[in-house]
Amino acid sequence: MMNPLIRKLERFTRLSDADKRLLQQAATARIVNYDTHQDIIAEGEEPTDVNLILGGWVCRYKQLADGSRQIMSFLLPGDLCDLNIFLLRRMDHALATLTPVTVAKISRDLLQQMLNADPRLTRALWWEVLVTAAIHREWLVNIGRRTARERVAHLLCEIYFRQEAVGRVRDARCELPITQVELADALGLSAVHVNRTLRELRVAGLIDWRDKTLAIPDPAALAAVARFDPDYLHLDFEGERFDAEC
Amino acid sequence: MMNPLIRKLERFTRLSDADKRLLQQAATARIVNYDTHQDIIAEGEEPTDVNLILGGWVCRYKQLADGSRQIMSFLLPGDLCDLNIFLLRRMDHALATLTPVTVAKISRDLLQQMLNADPRLTRALWWEVLVTAAIHREWLVNIGRRTARERVAHLLCEIYFRQEAVGRVRDARCELPITQVELADALGLSAVHVNRTLRELRVAGLIDWRDKTLAIPDPAALAAVARFDPDYLHLDFEGERFDAEC
C-alpha cells in the first residue's frame, strides 16, 4: 500500500529514500481501526500520538453546551491530525470519524526523532500545517460572509478540488461519504436549510449527490456560483521553488 | 525598548541570551511605520519579509467581490505576521493596519538563519503558529454557531484576555482602538446589528467601550454571556513542560 502521506508530501518537496522508509515505517507500526461516528480523540484529552489517516474521512469539531456543534475541518486519507500535540497540552477540540477509518498512530517521540533527523521533513510537515491554516481562513470567510447557496457550493467545490489534486476524481465524480447534518455542522447552517439549498443546486443541474458520491458536471459553473477561487488550497507545486533553495 | 516578541516567546520557552540578542537585532534592523487603514501586504503579493508588530493593531482580512470583507485575526504588538511566507508563495489574504503601526521587517533569509541556528526558537515560533490556528478554530465556532449577542461578547472577551495575558489590562480596562465596522467585519455581522448588540451589553452593565478603551467591570459575567472558555488561547505556560524535555 502506497502511503498517502508520502504521496502528499512529495507534492511539496522531494523526499529521500531514507525519509520515505522512515515515514513508511512510522505509518505501519501501530494501525487502529474505528467505526463510523466514533471519537478518535475527545476535547480535553492529552494526546500522546499523532494520527495519520490511512483510509476514511475524519472531522475536527467542537461541541457547544447547547448541543450544537461546529465542524472545523474535514480530514482525508494522507492527512495528519494534531501536529499540535507537541506544543499544546490538551486538545481544545475533538476528532471524530465520519466513515469507518484506519489510522496509523505515530508516537510523539518517534515523530520527534524524525523531525530532528531531517529538516526537510520538518518543513514538509510545516507546510501541511500552514495549508490547513489557509483552509481555516477560507472557511471563516465562507461562514462569515457568504449566503447559504454560495456557502454550500463553496464547500462542495473545496471537497471536489482537494480530492482532484490527489487523484480521487474520475468522470467529474468524487467521494462525499457524509450526511447533510454533517455538512450543515460544517457550514454553520441548519440541516433543513442545507437540504433546501442542495435541492436548488440540484435542480439547477450544478450537482448530483447520491450514494455517497458527488458529481459536479460543470465544476467551473459551480465555482462561479460559489465564487470559489482554489488559490487558498495552495495546490500548485510550490515545493519546486523551496527545494531549489535548500 | 523591550521587544514584545521576546516577551511573548519567553512565556513559552526559555531563550538563551544569544537567542535574545539575535531576536533583538532582527527586530531593530528595518523599522517601518504605517498610518491607520493602510495595507501592509495586499492579497496576491509575494512577500519577502516577515512583519513583526512592535506597536499598534493590525488585522488579517479577505475582501470579497461584492465589497464585503471578513477580518480573520487581530494582531497585536509582539505578533508575527506571515510566518507562512517560507512556504506559500503568494498571500491568500491581506494585512492592514487598524491604527498607526510600527513594524520590524525581518527578511526571509535572516529568519531562516535564525531557525537553522536554534531549534528552540523554531519551536517557539511553531507554537505561535499553532496558537494562531487554535484562535482561528474558535472564531469558526463563534461565527458559525453563536448568536450575535454571544458572538460580540465572545470576541470582546478574547481581546480582553489576550491583552491581560501580556500585562495590558489595568483597572479592568484594555485598549480597543477599532471601529464598530471593523468589529462587524470580524464577526460576520452587519455594523448596524453590532451597534445594537453593543448597546444591549452596555445597558446590561457588561461593557463600557469608549475613547478606544474597553472596560469590562465583571469579566466573569461577560464570559458567562459569551460562553467564553479561555482554554483555546493556550495562555497557560505550557513551555515549562516543553523546556524540560529538550
Added chain:
DNA sequence: CGAAAACTTGAATCAATTCAAGAGGCGTGG
C-alpha cells in the same frame, strides 16, 4: 423485515440585514 437514521417539504417564526435618516466628532482647508 422492522427500526433507526437520513432525507424532504410546508408553514410559522425569528434573528439579522437593509434602507434610511440624523447626531456627533474630527481634521482640513479656505
Added chain:
DNA sequence: CCACGCCTCTTGAATTGATTCAAGTTTTCG
C-alpha cells in the same frame, strides 16, 4: 477660526434569509 465634508455611531421601520417545528418519505442496516 469657522465651515465643510467625512467618518463613526445611533436608532427606527421594513424586509429577508435562515431557523424551528412538524410531519411524511426514503434509505440503510442489523
